[in-house]
Amino acid sequence: MASIHMSNEEFFTRLAELFDSRRNKGHGTVFLTQKRLTYAFDDETDFPPSAEKVSDDPLWDLHPPHPVPVLIRATDGASKEKRRDRKKDDKVKLSTIVQPDALDSFYVRYAEICKTGMSALKKRDRSKRKKVAKKKKAGGVDDGNKA
Amino acid sequence: MPQFETSQEWLTQSSLLLQARPTTTRITSKYNVLSPTSAKITKKRSKRPLKTNPESTTTTTTTATPPEAPLAAFILKTYDPVSGACLKYKTDKAAEVGRLVGCLGRLGRSMAALPEMGEDQTPDHKDDVEDRPEQKNTPASAVVSTPPQTQGSGGKKKKKGRK
Numbered sequence: 001m002a003s004i005h006m007s008n009e010e011f012f013t014r015l016a017e018l019f020d021s022r023r024n025k026g027h028g029t030v031f032l033t034q035k036r037l038t039y040a041f042d043d044e045t046d047f048p049p050s051a052e053k054v055s056d057d058p059l060w061d062l063h064p065p066h067p068v069p070v071l072i073r074a075t076d077g078a079s080k081e082k083r084r085d086r087k088k089d090d091k092v093k094l095s096t097i098v099q100p101d102a103l104d105s106f107y108v109r110y111a112e113i114c115k116t117g118m119s120a121l122k123k124r125d126r127s128k129r130k131k132v133a134k135k136k137k138a139g140g141v142d143d144g145n146k147a
Numbered sequence: 148m149p150q151f152e153t154s155q156e157w158l159t160q161s162s163l164l165l166q167a168r169p170t171t172t173r174i175t176s177k178y179n180v181l182s183p184t185s186a187k188i189t190k191k192r193s194k195r196p197l198k199t200n201p202e203s204t205t206t207t208t209t210t211a212t213p214p215e216a217p218l219a220a221f222i223l224k225t226y227d228p229v230s231g232a233c234l235k236y237k238t239d240k241a242a243e244v245g246r247l248v249g250c251l252g253r254l255g256r257s258m259a260a261l262p263e264m265g266e267d268q269t270p271d272h273k274d275d276v277e278d279r280p281e282q283k284n285t286p287a288s289a290v291v292s293t294p295p296q297t298q299g300s301g302g303k304k305k306k307k308g309r310k
Contacts, residue, residue: 114244
């Protein structure tokens with residue numbers, strides 16, 4: 001089961017590619033999802049607990065015995081039918097499992113990639129005057145921000 | 148489906164939901180850039196003048212002419228399919244992305260059943276941490292809370308300095 005998911009490193013590079021392809025297209029969507037990993041992909045960890053354990057303690061998930069990995073997914077949100085019409089490559093689906101001890105370092109890099117990837121969002125406005133100028137000549141001001 | 152005005156509000160409500168249902172709650176963040184020809188944008192542009200025009204025609208010509216509707220948006224959604232709770236926050240500012248992903252990281256920690264390291268420790272958080280047998284019984288308002296904050300603000304300061 002674990003082979004479906006990619007390593008954190010690969011996920012980052014593929015996610016950056018996903019953001020890039022969105023940028024090249026000019027429009028589009030990137031979905032990022034995170035949730036607790038709820039199926040046992042490793043026999044060593046007893047998670048999720050068996051049905052008997054759950055019936056004994058319905059709130060078992062509030063205090064798991066070990067920290068639980070987090071599943072991170074990314075997709076371009078294209079439905080398969082839509083893609084089929086365009087005869088382009090398949091829907092992009094990325095997923096990775098972040099182990100609890102790697103969580104903090106993962107999110108540092110994750111934030112970096114998201115920051116660079118989400119370039120179409122509004123840049124910080126210095127003043128209202130500049131806001132007007134920005135709209136008139138968007139290119140020049142953007143260069144100024146980067147420098 | 149409530150949409151919050153501030154990301155802080157979204158964060159606190161989401162962390163509460165995550166504490167209540169840590170296994171089923173998921174967070175979907177959507178980064179959306181509409182194409183200029185998108186129906187959503189053309190609709191918005193056609194609607195806006197209609198709303199403002201009746202009040203005063205002279206001022207609207209100046210204000211409504213730049214129809215730069217927010218083309219891009221970053222939407223965070225915390226959803227628990229079992230209870231049906233859904234919490235949303237939407238922004239179009241690039242400056243918020245770093246902080247919001249930091250929020251995702253903090254929520255990710257509670258997903259992973261790691262002790263919280265946030266700065267806004269409510270009594271609920273502490274109770275939750277103490278209930279867990281495996282975790283250290285240090286109160287959740289631990290010293291670890293400071294690094295992400297300083298990193299975030301540090302980055303901003305650096306940017307300011309460069310300009």
